Amino acid sequence: MTRVACLWIAGILLAGVATAQPRLVVGKGEAFHRIHDALVAAPAGGTVVVRAGTYREGTLHITKPVTLVGEEGAVLDGGGDHELLDIRADDVTVRGLTLRNVRTSYSQDRAALRVTDARRCVIERNRFDQTFFAIYLARVDECAVEGNRLHSTFERETASGNGIHLWNTRRVRVRNNDIEGHRDGIYLEFTRLAEVEDNVSHNNFRYGLHFMFSDSCAYRRNTFRANDAGVAVMYSNRVEMVQNRFEDNWGAAAYGLLLKELRDSRLHGNRFVHNTTGLYVEGSARLDAQDNLFENNGWALRLLANTENATFRRNDFRANTFDVTTDTRRASATFEGNHWDRYRGFDLNRDGFGDAPFRPVRLFAFLVERNEPLLLLQRSFFVDLLDAAERLLPALTPDAFVDASPALRPVVL
């Protein structure tokens, strides 16, 4: 009875081994000493396991579908002047490796890990330390970049590269990555249907996230903190921006989020906290902004005149120096049911909305938008008097910027 059971179990195990993909192990005292040899020897669909140790092997080229797995402490060290992993095949997975030391180049976009012309690649749980460009995807489809940690300490914008760079890609998912000290944390250009979710991009030299010519992409639940210029989303259509945090982007040219030439996009449930400018919108059409929180910004919202048909519903404006500014009286946008901490109205019919409309553009903000040095008069008693007068009898501020039903209680918690 027991013998039969043992045979059964042995049989199952053997069958398992026979059908499992071959595992090639690289490390001291293992079958392979160099990752390169293991990659050459591995069959399509095989797995190469890298034991702990530091490997200096020049650029590794992967040209067939394999899984490259690093164990704890497996480090690929570039020494500086070349790329580390060059992937040109479908179905490649790279997991658990540490890639280190790729120096600045002023003539090429030198990347620690580059994927070109490939489908279904997976790059997960790797570390990138001191890399110029870290992950560079070009002409790829359906890839996943998840749970990586990217950390560089280059000195300035021109000497640093992008953290996760997507160029001409389709259906790429970028999730749960932590990116620091690059030029742009995440960079998308000519990309379609990308999903950027739950990443933290902070202390980068330019943008936390940089979108160019990328339609139908979405980014959700990301945190962009203390980047030199915030986040820029430009020249794209149908972008979905949901539940992100834009924090502490403080400086003369820093924006929580800069939108330029953006059409038919949604901006829902985001938090803009402590930025010089929370949201800057220029030349955009049909922006739909709902349930966002603007708190402690210098300018919560700068809406330039060439923006058409923007709607702002149920947003919350608290403790900003300026709530809304624009540069011309003819600007147009729809404001409805937002909460403004400056609103001093009343609610006789008790429907939760003030009975008198609220004009979010202060006269002073409007003057400053046209003539910046006047900012020096901020907190001046005279300017406060002017503002109060303008609020009673609006003469100069844009007619269209009126919230007819301002909410009396905070709408975003």
Add this chain to the structure above:
Amino acid sequence: MLHVFRYHVRDVLRSRWTLGYGGLLLALTEALFRMGSGAEQVLLSLSNVALVLVPLVSLVFGTVYLYSAREFVELMLSQPLPRRALFAGLYAGLAVPLAAAFALGVLLPFAVRAETSKALFVLVGSGLALTLIGCAIAAYLTVRFDDRLRGLGAALSVWLVAAVLYDGLLLLLGTAFSNYPLEAPLLALTVLNPVDLARTLLILNFDAAALLGYTGIVFERFFKTGLGVSLSLLSLGFWTVLPLWRAARRFETKDF
């Protein structure tokens, strides 16, 4: 001089107005803290008070007080006492208690909470400077005008011009010449008026320099240089010393 100073310090301190002024500031600071604002918010609100209320109180209270001290002055003049010492004691006896009331009213709630910051010192420093200047101008006006009403009217006008209308002038100039680089002229005009100077120093210290963009950077750089610091101090000193000097000269030769 010391006797006169001591007498006046006691007199001013006993005055309900000084106590009320200090108490008001204390209550305001405390209330702002209790309403749940952070130290920075409290400082921001207080800076509005300091810029409007402090010059007003020191000018108006100073004028009223010095007029009412006139009989005392006439009595003292019959004593063998140099006029200069009498005047110095009079001024110090007015300015020091007022400055102390301001400093204590603002600082106590911060001290209790062990909150300090550079902005707090700038606030207290500019409040003290504005007090000294306000009292100096009040001293000049009381010596200049024998008629109390005219003196008080002049004091109010000085406040109105310095704290309110001057900014209107800046706004007008800024708008009229918006096509020209305005930083340097604005900077000069700001340094000239102590109220504006105090306000600018406060904004720059509230982490708001980035908000001010290019202008802010120009101003911040200027006020960090030795030249900026010395010019600011010179301006504040000038507005204290000039009215005091003029007043002292008049006081010495005045026929009471």
